Amino acid sequence: MKLLLVVAAALIDSDGRVLIAQRPKGKQLADLWEFPGGKIDAGERPEEALIRELAEELGIVVKLACLAPLTFASHAYDDFHLLMPLYVCRRWEGFVTPREGQALKWVWAKDLRNYPMPPADAPLIPPLIELLGPG
Numbered sequence: 001m002k003l004l005l006v007v008a009a010a011l012i013d014s015d016g017r018v019l020i021a022q023r024p025k026g027k028q029l030a031d032l033w034e035f036p037g038g039k040i041d042a043g044e045r046p047e048e049a050l051i052r053e054l055a056e057e058l059g060i061v062v063k064l065a066c067l068a069p070l071t072f073a074s075h076a077y078d079d080f081h082l083l084m085p086l087y088v089c090r091r092w093e094g095f096v097t098p099r100e101g102q103a104l105k106w107v108w109a110k111d112l113r114n115y116p117m118p119p120a121d122a123p124l125i126p127p128l129i130e131l132l133g134p135g
Helices: 046-058 109-114 119-132
Strands: 002-011 018-022 037-039 067-076 080-089 104-107
Touching: 002 018, 002 046, 002 119, 018 109, 037 046, 046 067, 046 080, 067 119, 080 119, 104 109, 109 119
Parallel strands: 002 080
Antiparallel strands: 002 037, 018 104, 067 080
């Protein structure tokens, strides 16, 4: 089974809410909500990939020192196995802007389960609730 390594960020605003993005129509798992991030290119470190993806998807600049690893997800889909580290980020430069046509929402960690997410994202929610509290 193919192993797919992707990386994701829990961007946390000054109120303690987490950013989620809705996968655009036409993509696999369309309309589901997820944490921003994406695939790691050959030769990239996970943090480098996340910094690149956040710039491409959201138009923000993130410094390496502002990424803190929190947890990871390991999930077997039908045709591949996904491994996804989740980093917390509370500081960035610029304004979060949907650059790929995706919808964005800032939500309290305790409310993340109210948004349909890919199966791999579900185990990432409890550590965020533990980190951020009930909201």
